[in-house]
Each structure stands twice: as C-alpha cells, then as structure tokens.
Amino acid sequence: xxxxxxxxxxxxxxxxxxxxxxxxxxxxxxxxxxxxxxxxxxxxxxxxxxxxxxxxxxxxxxxxxxxxxxxxxxxxxxxxxxxxxxxxxxxxxxxxxxxxxxxxxxxxxxxxxxxxxxxxxxxxxxxxxxxxxxxxxxxxxxxxxxxxxxxxxxxxxxxxxxxxxxxxxxxxxxxxxxxxxxxxxxxxxxxxxxxxxxxxxxxxxxxxxxxxxxxxxxxxxxxxxxxxxxxxxxxxxxxxxxxxxxxxxxxxxxxxxxxxxxxxxxx
Amino acid sequence: xxxxxxxxxxxxxxxxxxxxxxxxxxxxxxxxxxxxxxxxxxxxxxxxxxxxxxxxxxxxxxxxxxxxxxxxxxxxxxxxxxxxxxxxxxxxxxxxxxxxxxxxxxxxxxxxxxxxxxxxxxxxxxxxxxxxxxxxxxxxxxxxxxxxxxxxxxxxxxxxxxxxxxxxxxxxxxxxxxxxxxxxxxxxxxxxxxxxxxxxxxxxxxxxxxxxxxxxxxxxxxxxxxxxxxxxxxxxxxxxxxxxxxxxxxxxxxxxxxxxxxx
Numbered sequence: 212x213x214x215x216x217x218x219x220x221x222x223x224x225x226x227x228x229x230x231x232x233x234x235x236x237x238x239x240x241x242x243x244x245x246x247x248x249x250x251x252x253x254x255x256x257x258x259x260x261x262x263x264x265x266x267x268x269x270x271x272x273x274x275x276x277x278x279x280x281x282x283x284x285x286x287x288x289x290x291x292x293x294x295x296x297x298x299x300x301x302x303x304x305x306x307x308x309x310x311x312x313x314x315x316x317x318x319x320x321x322x323x324x325x326x327x328x329x330x331x332x333x334x335x336x337x338x339x340x341x342x343x344x345x346x347x348x349x350x351x352x353x354x355x356x357x358x359x360x361x362x363x364x365x366x367x368x369x370x371x372x373x374x375x376x377x378x379x380x381x382x383x384x385x386x387x388x389x390x391x392x393x394x395x396x397x398x399x400x401x402x403x404x405x406x407x408x409x410x411x412x413x414x415x416x417x418x419x420x421x422x423x424x425x426x427x428x429x430x431x432x433x434x435x436x437x438x439x440x441x442x443x444x445x446x447x448x449x450x451x452x453x454x455x456x457x458x459x460x461x462x463x464x465x466x467x468x469x470x471x472x473x474x475x476x477x478x
Numbered sequence: 479x480x481x482x483x484x485x486x487x488x489x490x491x492x493x494x495x496x497x498x499x500x501x502x503x504x505x506x507x508x509x510x511x512x513x514x515x516x517x518x519x520x521x522x523x524x525x526x527x528x529x530x531x532x533x534x535x536x537x538x539x540x541x542x543x544x545x546x547x548x549x550x551x552x553x554x555x556x557x558x559x560x561x562x563x564x565x566x567x568x569x570x571x572x573x574x575x576x577x578x579x580x581x582x583x584x585x586x587x588x589x590x591x592x593x594x595x596x597x598x599x600x601x602x603x604x605x606x607x608x609x610x611x612x613x614x615x616x617x618x619x620x621x622x623x624x625x626x627x628x629x630x631x632x633x634x635x636x637x638x639x640x641x642x643x644x645x646x647x648x649x650x651x652x653x654x655x656x657x658x659x660x661x662x663x664x665x666x667x668x669x670x671x672x673x674x675x676x677x678x679x680x681x682x683x684x685x686x687x688x689x690x691x692x693x694x695x696x697x698x699x700x701x702x703x704x705x706x707x708x709x710x711x712x713x714x715x716x717x718x719x720x721x722x723x724x725x726x727x728x729x730x731x732x733x734x735x736x737x738x739x740x741x
Contacts, residue, residue, distance in 0.1 A: 234708065241706040241724075245479055246567065257709070265719060272702050272710040277524035281702050283709035403699065412610070415523045442523065465703045466527060467519070468482050474600070 215434050223337045223365040223388065225457065226300065227264035227267055229447065229475040231310035231461035232438050233257060233339060233369075234283070238297040239304060245468050248473040252457065255339050256293075256310050259306035259327065261319040262462040263289040265301035273402045275412065278462070280398050282410025285313050302334045309367065314350070319356035328362035337365040337388070344371050344397060344414035348381035350446070355385040369394050372420050372439050379428050381462045382421045389434035391459060413462040415440045422453055423466055424435040431452040442470065479705065480505065481569045486560050487541065493625035499544045500537065501566060502540060505535040511575030512599030513665075513728040516542075517704040518557065519567035525554035528568070531701055535595030535602070545595055545624070545734065568644055572704045573727050576600050576665045576693055580608070585609045586606060586661035590616040590650055590668040593624035594694060600665055605630050612636060616672075620644035651675045658683050665728075666694045670736050677731055692731040696722045 216223040222340050232294045240248055248254065258264075259412045266286030273280050287293065312320060320340075327335055337360050342351060351368070359367050368382040369391035380392055398412035402457040417440030425437055437450040438459035447458050488500035517529035529552040534542035546558045560566065576598065578585075585604045587597045593615065604611045613630055614636040617623045621641040626635055636653050637645030646653060649673070658664065658679055673694045681687045702708035706724035713720055716733045720726065 235703075237707045241703075243479055243705075244479055244703070259555065265714075266712060269698065269711075269713065271712070272698065272700060272708075274526070274528050278527055278703060283707060283712070286709050286712060304581060315500050414527070439718065458523070462527075466529065468569070 215367065215436070215457060217434065218386075219365045219388050221363060221365065223307075223309075224403075225290060226371055227245075227252035227459040227475060227478055229478055230255060230309075230436070230457055230459045231462040231464060231471075232327070233341065235461050239300045245362045246472050250472050251306050253307035253309055253336070254304065255459065256265070256308065257285050258285040258311050258313045258341065259290050259312060259323060260285060260287055261290055261323045261326075263292070264288065266276055270402045270406055271410070272406055273400045273408045273448060275398065277401050277416055278412055278414025280408055280410045280412050282352040283409060290323045294326065294330050298330055298333065298425060306333060306420050307336045311341055311369075312358060312477050314343055314354050316330065317353050320354055320357040321360045321473060325361040335364060337367060338362065339367040339369055339391060340387075342370045342371060344394070345387045345402060346371070346378060348377045349387060351378055351381040352385040355382060355387055359386070364391070367391055367436065368423075369438075372396055372424055374424055376426070376427060379431060381477060383431050383433055384401045387433065389436055389456070390428065391430070391436040391437060391438055392421055392428065395439060395461075400460050406437075413440075415442055418442075418446055418449075422449060425450060425455055427452045441467075444474050447474060447478065455457060479570060479572060481567070482506070483565045484493070484568045486562050486564045486566065487563055489560070490630060494621065495547050497546045499560065499569070500541055501545060502541045503568070504540055506540055506568075507542050510534070510536040510571045510599075512536075513575030514571040514573050514604065515697075515704070515727065516570030517567050517701065519570075520556045521685060523578045526556060527539050528553075528700060528702060529558065529704065531555055531697065531699075531704065532557075532733065533594045533596040533695075535599040539582070543595060545593065545598070545633035547592055557727065559696065569704065571604070576728050577604055577663075579663070579690075579691075582606045582609050582663045584663070585611045586614065586657050587611065588614045588650065588654075588657075588664065588666040588668065588672065590672045592622065593619075594667065595612050596667050597665065601633060602630070605632050610634075612657060612660070614638075614650055614653060614663055614665070616640070616650035617644075628634065651679070654679050655683060662691070664692045666692070666731075668694075673731055674736050687732045689730050689732045693728050694731045694734075695727050696729050697727045698722065
C-alpha cells in the first residue's frame, strides 16, 4: 500500500504504485476485455472542464521518430455529461479513479471540482490539476486553491515534465498533496497531409527527462509520481529507486497494452 | 477485442505489386465484420512507434487475409516484408463495420483507392447471401487495379482509369448515376472527394439522402490507440463529435459533413 497524500485528512492510498495517466484510458475502461484494470493502482481520467470543449480540427496526430504528437485539445463533453455518462461506471471499476482537471479559470475550476465532489455516489479519490507549459507560480497557487475551496479530496499537481523548480515550490506552498512529473513537452511535426501539428510529444525518450526532473525535486517533502516514456519494469525500477512514490504509464498503453499490464502486475 | 500473436501462414503474390498475407490465431476471425480493423505492431519503439491499422477479410474463425502493396509508410513496408512463419502482435477486431441488412437486394461497392479486404469481405458475404453485387473501381492506371480475376464471377464489374488504360476513361463519378439508381445499399471506401460525389449524386437521384442507404469508411490513416482512449481521430458529424475508431470507421454518410475533412 502506498500513500499519495500523507498530509491530507482523507489521504489517497493505492494498492499498487502503477497508475494510468490522463488521456490513456478515457473516462473509465476503453480496454474492455484487453486489460485487467485491477492490476493498476489508479486510473486518471481524461480532462474534465466545466463546459464542453470540442478540441482542434483534424489532423490531431502525427508520428515522429520514436514517438508521436497528439493534440486532442482537452476535448471533453463537460462535467455534467461526464458525470451522467461515466459516474456510475467509476464505482464499478476495480481500481481507484482520479479526475484530471486542466488549469482553467479559477471560478470554473471551483465549480467543476465541486460538481465532481458532490456528485451522488461519487467514488473519486482525488483530483489531478494539469498545468499548461507556460504556467506561473502565482497561477499555480490560484488553481490549487480553486480546487480545494469546495472539495475535501487530495490534489495532485501535474507539472510540465521539465518543470522549473518554482512551479513545484508554488504547488507545495499551496498544499498540493503530491506532484506528478509530468506533462510531456510540446513538439511540432508535419503530418502526411503536410499540415503542421503542434501538441504534447510522447516517446520512450522522455524517460531520461522524467528521471532528471525527479532528481531536481526530490528534496521537496511531497510524494512524487513519475510519468513519461515508461515502458518496462526496468524503467519503473529506475524511477522508484530515484525517489518516485508512484508511476504513471502513458503511451505504452497504446503501443502494447499487455506490456503495460505486465509492468503493473510486477509491483 | 483481443491482443494476440498471429502467425503469417501464407504469403503470395497475386499480381505485380499486390500481395496477400494470411494470418492465423485462435478466434482471430470470429465476429469480424467487413470494415472492422486490427491494430498491428509494425516496428520497434524507435521505428514506427504506433500500431498500423489493417482492414482484413475474414477467411475462417482462426484466419484473416490482408491485401498489401508497396507503401512509403515505414510501418506498412515492414509489414509487407514479413514472411511465412513470422508472428505479428495484433489487437482487434475494432470499430463498427458495414451493415448488410436482409432487405438488401442490390449492393453497390465503390472505391477509388487500392482495394482492401474491407470491400472484398462485404462482397463475399453478399454473394453468399445471393444479393446482386456491383463493384465499381477507379484507379489512375490499369497497374493500380486489384487483379479482378480473383473476384467471384457473380460480381458485375465497372472499372474506370484516369489514363484510360483499362475500362472507362475518366473519374468514376460518370458511372455513378446509373449505379446509384440501381442500388438499394451503397458501401464505399475511398477519398473524401468520392464520398462527397456519392452524397451529391444520391441526393439528386433519390430526392433525399436517407439514412441506411450510403455508407463510407472514414479512417484518419493512423490511430494513436484504436479503441476510443486518445480522441486523436475525432470528427464532426450532424450527430455531434464521433470517433472513427469506436463509432466507425464505417459511417452512414447521410450524417457526415465532409467539407474540410481530409481522408
């Protein structure tokens, strides 16, 4: 059993340190017969915002050397439809569910978190705040407090992978319960249709950046969750030995779902 | 949907630049509908990272067939280089395929891209059910056409080439009015230009484009996942945002606005 919110009155305990990152398991279980979700300690949902977001027009995806750029633009149907469509499914998932809230207008963040926290029969165990690459320390504090204002659930803060230390310190100052390292860097590449696509870059090459970021923040008195480029049990061991409390798997779920489950089962 | 290792049990050249690969694994062909797809690992972590989509034809409960031709895509080139005895990491079947309702009598299959297993699967199912089937194909030149000698004799063929080297000379659009008038179900695989033409001509011929008549396969070419997790393939329809990997890839074209859609 690991604890991701040791200073929080409710806490956030996981039976397994291997989580599924936001954007890689929808709002529940798109893997159906493909994966045993009970193998994972937690699943972080797709983005949830107060109002629906349609995301950018096609094309959104381009493959790069050793990875891909995918920009779905936080597409989501809005908190009401998410709760209506998936709220009951969360209770049936054999794993812990954490809601991913992208940074937004603080008032909207407060209303979104409140709606999720107060939903009848809610089984959500916590929130993950996703920071944009250009976030400032002041904004980080505002966003965290906006979520905490009307909710009693732990707040994980997902920093940009190459996070400047000041963002992490601002999150710690605002009583974030743990830090996720982190959101992938952005890249741009030409699609086969010769359209330039910009967006988060996913690649096994990110593992070394995640390891470096972890080392930069290890002195903070907060649980650190590593994410980025993790594909194997060996990758997980590197990050755990470097000080990570938990791990979020991302693109390996698309490339080899069985390998992701095998990694989770090893811990 | 299963993730399994499939074995290449047969690889044969069926015409210059056309290969057919047979894959076998338990349950591989069970429940496979024409238009559904598999996601196949076609490389390593640093070469063709994402899985490639294949649209096979069902042969039996434990085997499927792929049509392949030389491709500039490194993943598909890797796939074409597989030999008998090789294994493939494969996930599927995924998505929703073409319908084939019992009420169908005259089935029109249309394509302006190299023929995949999609329409062949639909064609064979329809022939087995004793439907009248017409296959209309367009290619730039004769060499780009599927070797039609492999088709069942019961199929009526309508072929056009842009250079006039085989069949009718010019785009397939010129043949469509008569064929659309005849058909009570149309299944198409091709470009957005073809789908737009089919929509417009169907409206002209049938007064209104009703649901359940005209279907097309919408694929972005590359899915990050293939099972609705990534939202990378989202398209706009008259019924809201849809995911080709989950809600499609076969769509009723009466519900789609194709302007601005690149296929």
